[in-house]
Amino acid sequence: MYAQMITSEATQDDPEKLTTFQARIDSGEKIEPKDWMPEGYRKTLIRQIGQHAHSEIVGQLPEGNWITRAPTLERKAILLAKVQDEAGHGLYLYGAAETLGVSRDELTEMLLDGRMKYSSIFNYPTLTWADMGAVGLLVDGAAIMNQVPLQRTSYGPYSRAMIRICKEESFHQRQGYHIMMKMAQGTTAQKKMAQDALNRFWYPSLMMFGPSDKDSVHSAQSMAWKIKMNTNDELRQKFVDQTVPQAEFLGLTVPDKTLRWNEDKGGYDFAEPDWSEFFDVIKGNGPCNTERLAARNKAWDDGAWVRDGLMAHAAKKRAAKLAAE
Amino acid sequence: MTDQEALFEYLLRLGDSTLILGHRISEWCGHAPVLEEDIALANTALDLIGQTQMWLGLAAEVEGAGRSADELAMLRDVWDFRNLLLVEQPNGDFGQTMMRQCLFDAFHIELLTALSQSDDNRIAGISAKALKEVTYHLDRSSETVIGLGDGTEESHRRMQAALDLLWPYVGEMVTPDAVDTAMHAAGIAPDLTALRARFDTRIDAILTDATLVKPDSTYAQTGGKTGFRHSEHLGHLLTQMQWLQRAYPGAAW
Numbered sequence: 376m377y378a379q380m381i382t383s384e385a386t387q388d389d390p391e392k393l394t395t396f397q398a399r400i401d402s403g404e405k406i407e408p409k410d411w412m413p414e415g416y417r418k419t420l421i422r423q424i425g426q427h428a429h430s431e432i433v434g435q436l437p438e439g440n441w442i443t444r445a446p447t448l449e450r451k452a453i454l455l456a457k458v459q460d461e462a463g464h465g466l467y468l469y470g471a472a473e474t475l476g477v478s479r480d481e482l483t484e485m486l487l488d489g490r491m492k493y494s495s496i497f498n499y500p501t502l503t504w505a506d507m508g509a510v511g512l513l514v515d516g517a518a519i520m521n522q523v524p525l526q527r528t529s530y531g532p533y534s535r536a537m538i539r540i541c542k543e544e545s546f547h548q549r550q551g552y553h554i555m556m557k558m559a560q561g562t563t564a565q566k567k568m569a570q571d572a573l574n575r576f577w578y579p580s581l582m583m584f585g586p587s588d589k590d591s592v593h594s595a596q597s598m599a600w601k602i603k604m605n606t607n608d609e610l611r612q613k614f615v616d617q618t619v620p621q622a623e624f625l626g627l628t629v630p631d632k633t634l635r636w637n638e639d640k641g642g643y644d645f646a647e648p649d650w651s652e653f654f655d656v657i658k659g660n661g662p663c664n665t666e667r668l669a670a671r672n673k674a675w676d677d678g679a680w681v682r683d684g685l686m687a688h689a690a691k692k693r694a695a696k697l698a699a700e
Numbered sequence: 701m702t703d704q705e706a707l708f709e710y711l712l713r714l715g716d717s718t719l720i721l722g723h724r725i726s727e728w729c730g731h732a733p734v735l736e737e738d739i740a741l742a743n744t745a746l747d748l749i750g751q752t753q754m755w756l757g758l759a760a761e762v763e764g765a766g767r768s769a770d771e772l773a774m775l776r777d778v779w780d781f782r783n784l785l786l787v788e789q790p791n792g793d794f795g796q797t798m799m800r801q802c803l804f805d806a807f808h809i810e811l812l813t814a815l816s817q818s819d820d821n822r823i824a825g826i827s828a829k830a831l832k833e834v835t836y837h838l839d840r841s842s843e844t845v846i847g848l849g850d851g852t853e854e855s856h857r858r859m860q861a862a863l864d865l866l867w868p869y870v871g872e873m874v875t876p877d878a879v880d881t882a883m884h885a886a887g888i889a890p891d892l893t894a895l896r897a898r899f900d901t902r903i904d905a906i907l908t909d910a911t912l913v914k915p916d917s918t919y920a921q922t923g924g925k926t927g928f929r930h931s932e933h934l935g936h937l938l939t940q941m942q943w944l945q946r947a948y949p950g951a952a953w
């Protein structure tokens with residue numbers, strides 16, 4: 376997911392406070408920034424929300440790669456609006472993380488020097504226009520699976536950020552589907568492009584949910600705290616069940632020979648992605664890890680004089696205002 | 701040139717300028733110095749692409765040759781483009797991008813204010829809508845030019861360099877040629893000479909607040925809005941922008 380493999384932090388707090396805290400969560404209450412919270416809850420949330428925010432920001436890059444090559448004025452406008460939304464999501468999420476006592480700049484520095492991660496999916500290249508369709512259909516589709524339940528997460532600011540984000544995500548998935556549909560119904564070359572995009576993005580999309588965590592202690596803790604709402608396998612299953620019929624409707628073939636409807640479980644049986652590839656990508660060896668981080672570092676470094684200049688100006692204005700009073 | 705031809709040329713000037721500038725700004729997406737700036741730049745690009753759809757849509761209608769706005773955008777070559785030279789200049793650093801934006805916005809706002817009173821209702825309608833957006837663009841770009849001009853020593857130096865670099869492209873915006881004069885005579889477009897005075901007042905005020913010095917030259921590069929001689933930059937921009945339509949002719953997207 377946008378936040379993958381979040382290890383929860385151990386908590387050494389007063390057991391009585393912990394019990395009351397857990398009771399609040401169990402009764403569906405929202406935890407707000409000023410409320411007492413276990414140190415582990417706070418730290419795990421920072422890691423999770425931070426990673427989610429970074430994913431939105433780095434996620435601008437693979438789609439931004441096609442804005443200047445969009446085939447029509449309308450497609451260009453839609454893609455721009457979509458990528459702009461993702462930047463906005465980053466902003467909401469950094470805002471939510473800041474309520475936990477970490478600044479956006481601190482989080483950014485941790486992304487840039489590799490201490491914090493972003494979703495593995497954004498380390499894959501976008502090679503043709505059909506990839507804009509595949510990203511919308513699969514990547515935003517997978518993100519929605521995770522984000523819809525997170526609207527009910529226990530931490531108030533995170534939940535509210537998710538509610539705003541979810542409103543925009545369905546448009547993202549729809550525009551992707553629409554691009555794919557145009558291509559799948561188009562010329563031979565377009566059909567080929569669409570199938571090729573699905574082939575390349577299918578397994579990386581399944582990896583977005585992370586490896587199975589049904590036996591993980593970290594996940595159990597996060598689920599008890601309601602900062603994780605479902606297991607990775609549950610979400611992956613839901614995603615496959617939703618996406619396979621869409622791909623079939625488009626006349627595209629999901630690149631999984633083992634894919635079969637399983638009447639008993641009321642869902643598809645499907646092949647697991649290659650988890651060794653996933654761990655390689657997480658370690659920094661994905662096809663685009665170097666470029667993505669380099670692009671973010673360059674934006675940050677090249678922008679230093681701008682941020683300094685604007686801050687210096689604001690300080691001058693404040694000083695002038697004070698002097699006038 | 702018939703009135704119809706002049707009107708077509710004039711609409712291309714409007715639509716091509718918003719198209720090329722919108723495209724240029726969209727190159728920033730994901731790479732801006734601050735998240736808020738990234739969002740604001742994308743917003744400006746979106747507005748300009750939206751305006752392009754209206755201007756080129758109307759141009760296509762006036763031309764009456766069965767071409768669409770997309771065909772005008774994606775299937776013409778450099779010499780058929782009628783955008784101002786200023787907007788095809790490369791982004792440079794963020795300061796250069798914002799200086800280009802501010803110079804264009806200060807012109808654009810005056811132009812649209814006048815065009816929203818045009819005798820041509822279609823032009824007046826599009827202009828009135830675009831004017832709301834451009835008011836916001838100028839607020840934002842002038843604020844940034846002022847902030848960076850009057851910021852640190854480095855930001856000041858960079859903004860002055862950007863102004864010096866781009867100043868020769870200002871003259872073309874505000875100097876009338878045959879098409880401008882014909883459109884003014886037809887009650888469609890304003891008198892650019894009078895508009896220039898209002899543009900100067902705006903820019904002078906912004907540059908003063910920004911502690912920047914207006915170059916002491918009135919030399920103007922020309923050839924963008926007539927299409928006679930674009931800069932070398934436009935061809936590369938079109939190569940990227942038009943690539944899919946050129947590589948897969950006739951495909952629907």
Ligand SMILES: [Fe+2]
Nearest residue numbers: 431460461464
């Ligand atoms: Fe998003």
Ligand SMILES: [Fe+2]
Nearest residue numbers: 461515544547
């Ligand atoms: Fe999205």
